[in-house]
Amino acid sequence: MVLKEMKSTLPPGSYYFSGNEAAAEGAIAAQCGYYAGYPITPSSELMHRIAARFRETGAVFMQMEDELASICSIIGASWAGARAMTATSGPGFSLMQEAISYAIMTETPIVIVDIQRVGPSTGQATRPGGGDMMQAKWGSHGDREVIAISPWSVQEMYDQTINAFNLAERYRVPVILLSDEAIAHLRERIEVRERITIFNRRKEKGAPPFGAGDDGVPPMPAFGEGEKLLVTASTHTEYGLRKTNDPLVQAKLASRLHYKIVNKREEIIEYEHYHVEDAEVVVIAYGFTARSSLFAVERLRQEGKKVGMIRLKTIWPFADRLIRNLGAKVKKVFVPEMNIGQMAGEIMKYAPCDVISFSQTNGEVIHPYTIMEQLERLL
Amino acid sequence: MATDVRQYLRLEAPPMPFCPGCGDRILLRLILTAIDELKINMDDMLFVSGIGCAAWIPSPHFNADTLHTLHGRAIAFATGAKLFNPKLKVMVISGDGDLADIGGNHLIHAARRNIDLTVICANNMVYGQTGGQVAATAAKGVLTATTTAGNYYRPFDLCKLVNAAGATYAARYSVTQPTLLISSIKKALQTEGFSFIEVISPCPTQFGRRNRLDTPKDTFKFFEDKLITKEDAEGLSPQELENRIITGEFSNGSS
Ligand SMILES: Cc1ncc(C[n+]2csc(CCOP(=O)(O)OP(=O)(O)O)c2C)c(N)n1
Ligand SMILES: [Mg+2]
Numbered sequence: 049m050v051l052k053e054m055k056s057t058l059p060p061g062s063y064y065f066s067g068n069e070a071a072a073e074g075a076i077a078a079q080c081g082y083y084a085g086y087p088i089t090p091s092s093e094l095m096h097r098i099a100a101r102f103r104e105t106g107a108v109f110m111q112m113e114d115e116l117a118s119i120c121s122i123i124g125a126s127w128a129g130a131r132a133m134t135a136t137s138g139p140g141f142s143l144m145q146e147a148i149s150y151a152i153m154t155e156t157p158i159v160i161v162d163i164q165r166v167g168p169s170t171g172q173a174t175r176p177g178g179g180d181m182m183q184a185k186w187g188s189h190g191d192r193e194v195i196a197i198s199p200w201s202v203q204e205m206y207d208q209t210i211n212a213f214n215l216a217e218r219y220r221v222p223v224i225l226l227s228d229e230a231i232a233h234l235r236e237r238i239e240v241r242e243r244i245t246i247f248n249r250r251k252e253k254g255a256p257p258f259g260a261g262d263d264g265v266p267p268m269p270a271f272g273e274g275e276k277l278l279v280t281a282s283t284h285t286e287y288g289l290r291k292t293n294d295p296l297v298q299a300k301l302a303s304r305l306h307y308k309i310v311n312k313r314e315e316i317i318e319y320e321h322y323h324v325e326d327a328e329v330v331v332i333a334y335g336f337t338a339r340s341s342l343f344a345v346e347r348l349r350q351e352g353k354k355v356g357m358i359r360l361k362t363i364w365p366f367a368d369r370l371i372r373n374l375g376a377k378v379k380k381v382f383v384p385e386m387n388i389g390q391m392a393g394e395i396m397k398y399a400p401c402d403v404i405s406f407s408q409t410n411g412e413v414i415h416p417y418t419i420m421e422q423l424e425r426l427l
Numbered sequence: 428m429a430t431d432v433r434q435y436l437r438l439e440a441p442p443m444p445f446c447p448g449c450g451d452r453i454l455l456r457l458i459l460t461a462i463d464e465l466k467i468n469m470d471d472m473l474f475v476s477g478i479g480c481a482a483w484i485p486s487p488h489f490n491a492d493t494l495h496t497l498h499g500r501a502i503a504f505a506t507g508a509k510l511f512n513p514k515l516k517v518m519v520i521s522g523d524g525d526l527a528d529i530g531g532n533h534l535i536h537a538a539r540r541n542i543d544l545t546v547i548c549a550n551n552m553v554y555g556q557t558g559g560q561v562a563a564t565a566a567k568g569v570l571t572a573t574t575t576a577g578n579y580y581r582p583f584d585l586c587k588l589v590n591a592a593g594a595t596y597a598a599r600y601s602v603t604q605p606t607l608l609i610s611s612i613k614k615a616l617q618t619e620g621f622s623f624i625e626v627i628s629p630c631p632t633q634f635g636r637r638n639r640l641d642t643p644k645d646t647f648k649f650f651e652d653k654l655i656t657k658e659d660a661e662g663l664s665p666q667e668l669e670n671r672i673i674t675g676e677f678s679n680g681s682s
Contacts, residue, residue, distance in 0.1 A: 124504035
């Protein structure tokens with residue numbers, strides 16, 4: 049369709065980056081044209097790299113007065129035609145919630161990187177946490193569908209940032225990179241490929257910018273193209289006219305915004321599986337915790353234990369079918385998380401088997417031995 | 428000769444939502460007249476508004492690109508659009524509550540950065556849309572839904588505020604001064620950098636009613652009686668100027 053292959057901005061080869069730096073490079077590779085942000089630990093290095101590198105690429109960088117202004121300005125820039133992004137952490141992510149729902153309602157492609165730190169509130173600013181998983185899904189009023197991705201390595205901070213831009217533009221929806229302090233401050237070698245694939249926003253002169261299109265995702269014009277756009281987050285018709293009393297228009301719009309994502313979830317959702325074929329107990333993990341989990345699973349396999357692992361790369365939309373099928377085959381699933389069972393609760397909604405939630409919210413990553421210990425008790 | 432502004436209106440839009448006697452309807456006309464006199468192509472314009480009655484002036488009525496945003500955040504949205512595509516001519520039109528209360532921080536920062544935006548703030552001293560609660564621009568003593576014993580606090584002087592923050596052009600006029608206001612809007616549109624006009628735009632329904640101003644005419648008179656030009660205000664004491672609305676241009680440097 050509108051996929052374009054192009055040369056990556058960095059010369060191909062290996063680089064030694066932190067997660068934050070890799071996400072910044074991913075954004076540059078994806079041709080991010082506008083970035084606005086407000087400093088917050090542990091995400092700030094991402095913005096520092098953007099500020100320095102955008103001077104070379106000619107893209108626009110703005111340090112705004114707060115996170116409200118940051119996210120609103122990237123939405124404005126997106127409608128002016130930019131691939132647009134911001135990055136933050138818990139407190140800032142909370143401030144952005146109203147505008148995330150604005151972007152959902154107006155079908156504005158934006159990318160938000162959330163480097164999670166342990167909360168509630170200011171919590172421990174330099175320590176990792178996983179407490180924003182549900183906020184990413186339900187953080188603002190109204191039923192709302194977003195796409196959220198959980199990277200587990202510095203390589204994925206680069207690759208998944210590019211993917212986040214492509215998904216945002218493809219589905220006209222905010223995409224959240226739900227990372228955390230441990231990945232953002234980790235330094236690893238990554239490989240930058242010669243070529244990457246970019247999704248170019250679909251345009252169609254005169255077509256309704258909020259219509260159903262062929263697949264529920266309308267084409268997206270930009271300001272300044274003579275389309276006389278009407279953009280509003282009040283309930284609107286397919287040409288953007290406000291209809292704030294019409295139950296049919298409201299029901300139709302809310303339903304399309306939901307199903308344009310949910311009906312495409314098999315295309316969107318990515319995951320990995322390890323040793324699940326004959327496993328009796330399966331770990332379901334994501335982000336940094338999946339690294340510890342994989343270590344534990346591999347060790348226990350060497351000892352002949354029937355244990356496997358699923359790594360959720362996509363958090364939202366949720367991999368409900370995967371979990372339902374898996375739960376029908378195994379005795380138990382074990383869900384280690386740096387929050388109090390946020391995804392375990394979601395897994396319980398679908399898995400027809402025992403779901404054991406393991407929580408650690410002390411600001412430290414979960415040690416592989418901790419996971420081994422827990423699994424040994426279940427086997 | 429009155430300008431026919433219908434050519435700039437989106438005719439498929441529903442009838443305008445403004446109450447009888449609302450100042451915003453006059454303001455709408457004056458903005459379009461200024462655009463007509465400058466012969467600006469509406470395809471080059473982007474109108475950004477927040478939430479409130481005044482935010483409905485451009486959206487959906489202006490036949491151009493319009494971005495109706497969140498309460499208080501219009502200037503932040505406008506900043507992103509303008510900086511990514513500097514060719515867009517961006518005008519923000521919103522209420523006093525929107526721009527000066529909940530959005531006050533974005534207002535002063537856009538003025539400080541001197542972003543090339545024109546901001547038109549319709550001041551009716553209240554939150555018209557939500558039932559007439561007090562705004563930060565309300566004169567001392569006025570009755571509103573939330574100041575039933577009279578407003579206790581002082582109003583913001585928005586022109587001083589944006590000037591202190593670094594705006595290139597700031598002015599205050601009332602919709603009852605159409606000629607002055609049109610030429611001020613034209614100046615603002617031609618200003619490179621941040622330009623700001625506070626427009627006194629009376630609200631008979633929410634403000635007038637509560638202050639025992641029985642008709643739109645009474646509400647207009649209430650505001651007109653407070654107006655005093657910058658020149659006439661010179662030399663008057665702060666006591667004499669309390670509760671007066673000073674009109675004119677208050678730009679940094681020029682005029
Ligand atoms: C975050 C948020 N808080 C509150 C509201 C409710 N609200 C809508 S308009 C408005 C005040 C509008 O006042 P003003 O900007 O002066 O506009 P007017 O209606 O007077 O023209 C408020 C409080 C909202 N929409 N969003
Ligand atoms: Mg008002």
